[in-house]
Amino acid sequence: VTEGAEAKCRQAVRAVLRRSPQAYMVVTGCYAQVGVEALQRIDGLDLIVGTAHKMQVADLIDTPEKNGQARVVHSTKISRDDFTIDMVGNYAGQTRANLKIQDGCNFACAFCIIPFTRGGARSRKLDDIVREAHGLVARGHRELVLTGVNIGTYGSAGHDLLQVVQQ
Numbered sequence: 001v002t003e004g005a006e007a008k009c010r011q012a013v014r015a016v017l018r019r020s021p022q023a024y025m026v027v028t029g030c031y032a033q034v035g036v037e038a039l040q041r042i043d044g045l046d047l048i049v050g051t052a053h054k055m056q057v058a059d060l061i062d063t064p065e066k067n068g069q070a071r072v073v074h075s076t077k078i079s080r081d082d083f084t085i086d087m088v089g090n091y092a093g094q095t096r097a098n099l100k101i102q103d104g105c106n107f108a109c110a111f112c113i114i115p116f117t118r119g120g121a122r123s124r125k126l127d128d129i130v131r132e133a134h135g136l137v138a139r140g141h142r143e144l145v146l147t148g149v150n151i152g153t154y155g156s157a158g159h160d161l162l163q164v165v166q167q
Contacts, residue, residue: 006031010042017044024064028054030117033074040070050074051118055085078104078119082156084128088135097141101129101164102148114149121149123156130167 009031017025027039028049039048046067049057052075060073083103091097104119105112133144146164148154154161 006035006038009035010038013039013042013045017042022066024061024066026057026061028057030113033117034113036072036074040072042070045070048072048074052078055087080104080120080122082123082125084125085132088132088139091136091139091141095141096143096145097136097139098147099129099133099136099144100124100147101161102151102154105149106153107150118149121153123148123154125156126159126164126167129164133167 009027013025013027016023021044023044024047025045026047026049027045028051030051032039032048032054033050033052036048036050039045044066046064047057047060048070049060050073053060053073056073060071085100089097089099101124102121103124104121105114106121108115136144146161151161154164
C-alpha cells in the first residue's frame with residue numbers, strides 16, 4: 001500500500017458516501033490496518049476492520065445502520081501461527097475459485113508495508129486447505145487458484161507447497 005493508494009481509498013470511500021450517504025460503509029484490509037486515524041476522520045464511515053479480523057466482517061455487522069462514528073475492530077499484534085479459515089469460498093457461477101494458503105511476509109522490502117499490515121509469513125493448515133478444496137470442487141469449480149502474499153514460503157507442520165499441490 002502506497003501513499004497514492006491510501007489517498008485513492010479515501011477518495012473512493014468519500015465518493016460512495018456522497019452518492020449514497022445512507023450506505024453502511026466498511027473499510028478493511030491493509031489500509032484499514034495502518035490508516036485507522038485518517039479513516040476515522042471520514043464522516044459517514046461506519047466500520048474499520050484491521051487485517052487480523054477481516055474474515056469476520058459479516059459477524060461484526062449486527063445491523064447495517066448508520067451510527068455516526070466509525071467502530072474500529074483492530075489489533076496491533078498479528079499472529080504468526082499457522083491458521084485456518086472456517087468457511088468455503090463463494091464463487092457462484094465461476095469455473096475458477098481462489099484458495100488462500102498463505103498470508104504475511106518475512107521480507108523487508110523498502111517500498112512494502114505488508115509485514116506491518118499482515119504480519120510475518122504464516123501458512124494455512126494443510127487439512128484445512130484440503131477441506132476447503134473439496135468444498136469448492138463439490139460446488140462445481142474445476143480450477144482452484146492457490147493464493148497468498150508469497151505462496152513460495154508456504155510451510156505448515158512439515159508440509160510444503162509441493163505437498164499442497166499434490167493433494
